[in-house]
Amino acid sequence: MTVIEKKRDIGIMKTMGASDNTITRIFMFEGIWVGLIGTIAGLILGLSVILSQIYFHIYKMDTSVYKIDALPVELRLLDFVFVAAAALILCFLASLYPARRASKLNPVESIRWE
Numbered sequence: 692m693t694v695i696e697k698k699r700d701i702g703i704m705k706t707m708g709a710s711d712n713t714i715t716r717i718f719m720f721e722g723i724w725v726g727l728i729g730t731i732a733g734l735i736l737g738l739s740v741i742l743s744q745i746y747f748h749i750y751k752m753d754t755s756v757y758k759i760d761a762l763p764v765e766l767r768l769l770d771f772v773f774v775a776a777a778a779l780i781l782c783f784l785a786s787l788y789p790a791r792r793a794s795k796l797n798p799v800e801s802i803r804w805e
Contacts (some may be wrong), residue, residue: 693721694793701793702801711794718793722786723779730778734771741766 694701701714741764743749748761 694718694789697793698796698801701796702798705796705798706802714794715790718790719783719786722790723783726779726782726786730775730782733778734775737774738766738771 704714740749744762744764745766750762752759752761754760
């Protein structure tokens with residue numbers, strides 16, 4: 692969406708001499724930055740849900756049916772590491788195509804029609 696919204700700005704930057712690599716790096720940085728913020732927020736939210744379940748038993752179970760009183764959870768560091776790494780890799784891959792597309796824009800056409 693940012694590439695579509697910033698089409699005119701990309702055209703102006705290219706006419707001022709910005710290279711394709713510079714444009715790609717700008718949009719890759721933005722995509723990775725947004726992904727990093729989302730990953731950190733998701734890890735904090737997930738950790739808080741797990742810790743609240745461990746200490747406060749938020750998700751209770753019917754003891755007349757089950758032998759346990761609450762949903763069991765286990766906190767594993769490797770799960771957090773793998774999920775964070777997968778999220779960052781997916782953010783990198785998801786920002787790669789729009790960044791390359793932004794760098795290939797024709798500056799004349801992008802300025803003319805905006």
